[in-house]
Amino acid sequence: MHLNDNEIQRDIYNLILNPSTREWERESLLKVKDRRADVNFSTQLDDIKSDLRPLALRHNLTPDVMDFYLKISGEPQPDSSDKVRLHDEADPPHQERAIFAGGCFWCMVSPFDKRPGITAVISGYTGGEFDNPNYDQVVGQYTGHVEAVEILFDKRLITYQELVDIYWQLIDPTDNMGQIDDRGESYRPVIFVNNDEQRQIAEQSRQAVIDSEIYSKPIVVEISDVTRFWPAENFHQDFYKKNTSRYRKIERTRRLYLSLQHSKNMMRKLFKKVKG
Template structure:
């Protein structure tokens, strides 16, 4: 965790995403070339130093999120936003898959106007595509303090491979069928 926060390089920048349980958000990003570090944590609320129990109980206004440090010479913010929308249901403001509650809502936390522009443009393209029957509700909000989660939650997919495999399988099945419905809907419209 300390190593993540001390990563300094003029070619490194950060991205913060919330989209359901942070356990499922780390591995897809971390395994991409150009990703330097991914940290699970909490952001978007008002409580300083929130705990997993507080956030999970919905008492803080925070979401479970991931902070990604990436090398802009290798991977671009647009690539991360594109992957983010593949990992989440942008039509569900009340959580993601089995993770229910505002602490699991889909949010792109932007650090500057350039990130906001990229995220808003991508979201608008998704809306314009009319692929989804329901409205796109993924929020785009200014980033604020990112509070690292407890050590147990870091690198969950590596430290708890069997448990993570079950969670990942359920999430992949849900997203597969959702994307299949979208492709069929788009094909029928043509």
């Protein structure tokens, strides 16, 4: 892969000025920038990769810096800008949007993305009080946002009801302080509705879960009107495709938890029925 000197320098300057860049990341970038007159371009790239690699391997860089590291290291990292751009475009005929929050958005994309009729599943933040939130702010619970996915779908091929049915299979609806290993208010489960029809479907669906008496604890999933949805950084888009092994470990833990919960609840309900 050919890297352009001017483009890399521009990326470095932008990351230095980016308020989301952590201080130690900024210091590493400034150190490399200041040495530009003393070393050649190849050495400069080696210095940056050497500084960033330890935390990149542990996925502990801020998203924009992580994208930059993957760019200069040559590791594959699909650009999701075309998908994110769909968020700002007007919906064509027969397209509708659904927004669900259910814990970490890394695990909320794949189950919807593979269904016929899905145009795009975009990871992002919504339900908060501030504009342009970033990942660290949301996870730090400074903005009131939750991690969520915005689903653009062709309602001729898949219905909103079907999407809601999938949603209930992905979450623990009794936990309003996170989901499985993801703890905190930014991971609470919420269905954000775009119109009266979606609200009616969501509310009827929630009531059906309550009436099923599968869960011994109260169903705490909120149903709220849509607020502005902010697409997340490129690193988080299509995470299940970009970081396959890490995603599989997280998804396996989540699936096992939900499967065990479902089995226990079904056994409890059966026992209660037999005893009654």
